Amino acid sequence: MSDYMFMLESHLTGPQNKALAQVMAAAQQTGLNVYLTGGSMRDVMGGFAARDLDVVVEGQVSKVVKALQKEGGELVATDELHKSSEMRLCGNVPVGISMSRQERYARSGAKPQISPAPIHEHLRCRDFTINAIALSLSKGSRGLLIDPTNGVSDLQLRELRTVGNYTLYDDPSRLLRLLRLEVRLGFTIGDRTMAQYRNAREAQMEQQITPAARRQELLAMAAEPNPGELIKKLEQEGLLTLFAPALTGPKINHAGFQKLHKAIQLVPHGHDFQFDPRGLFLFLLTELLTPKEKTALAQSSALEKADLDLWQKLEARAKKLEKLLQAPALSRASQIYGTLLPVPGDEILFLLCRSQQRLVTDRVKNYLQKYLQTAEEVTDADVVAKGGVPGTPKFAVIRGQIVNGRLDGRLKKPAPPVVEAAPVSVATARRFN
Secondary structure, three states, X not given: OOHHHHHHHHHOOHHHHHHHXXXXXXXXXXXXXXXXXXXXXXXXXXXXXXXXXXXXXXXXXXXXXXXXXXXXXXXXEEXXXXXXXXXXXXXXXXXXXXXXXXXXXXXXXXXXXXXXXXXXXXXXXXXXXXXXXXXXXXXXXXXXEEOOOOHHHHHHHOEEOEOOOOHHHHOOOHXXXXXXXXXXXXXXXXXXXXXXXXXXXXXXXXXXXXXXXXXXXXXXXXXXXXXXXXXXXXXXXXXXXHOOOOOOHHHOOHHHHHHHHHHHHOOOOOOOXXXXXXXXXXXXXXXXXXXXXXXXXXXXXXXXXXXXXXXXXXXXXXXXXXXXXXOOOOOXXXXXXXXXXXXXXXXXXXXXXXXXXXXXXXXXXXXXXXXXXXXXXXXXXXXXXXXXXXXXXXXXHHHHHHHHHHHOOOOOXXXXXXXXXXXXXXXXHHHOO
């Protein structure tokens, strides 16, 4: 195993490593060269938490997709223009799979002309150098690092640098992406790239950002760990009004985003907390706008029905949950845990941000900070000891019984075995005195 593969496996979560193994198996089965690249490699090489897996294939993406579907992978979406697909592997690991390609733009903001290309050419067509690093997952070259634009050095320097002179002109939405990465990573923008940014702004290239690209950036903003800081940055740069002219001054919900950031910090690290951020982000972003201004934002960013449903129905869903959590009969920890476990995370975070009921917020906080951790402490060995057989429905039932018992204080966590200390000789004792 190469040092890079060891670094990769050490950095990813358990489910992500399983998904990566499936991708490597698909590469071997199809005989195609497959690479991990984009944000995945940036995060791994930069020491950040990898949020998803970005895979590039030299050849037909459909072959790899079909191989992964045979292993239980779920196809979520397909982009015919960019020859890419979105999948979920190992239950809930997002994996983007795209063709190694070259992109040519007839004019700024136009649809690119796509053609197959080797991985080196593909990387030279990406946006920023830190996103243009690839690691081979193919059997013959597994662990080979490819870095034609010196992105690893820029990661070490903590600098954002465009791949080419026309990067921000070819796709003006990269202006927004540049600021988004600056805020999230805390990197500085290189002098040459900053000059390109200022020139593009002077030429008003942001006006060439298409509605579809605006939607993609809105969704990317929603997924940021601290979207409120990005909102401030875009406001300073005069770019927030791209989404709605009314998003200025007192119409920007800074207080709401501060509450959201605090709520997200309560989610235990490493727990599989299901949270689609679109609805809550759009609710907070537009909370101070008029109905007409909200409609204008939805239209200018080409929001889809699924986006609108998550946004516009969130408050009603959260109010129903709030009533459930106020029920007097809901007194035991196991009852609260059982009520909140199947609930979408956006409803839970909405209540933390908006509910005025102290009882409700306390119960939600206990769920996030105590009950989830207690449930995580129940191991497969604990279930087997109670008669559970892995892979059977009864196994999950027994696990639930153990979790409920510990939550309600009926079952205590087994004490670790006591290891008797070996006798210490007089000579040894004298050496440590």
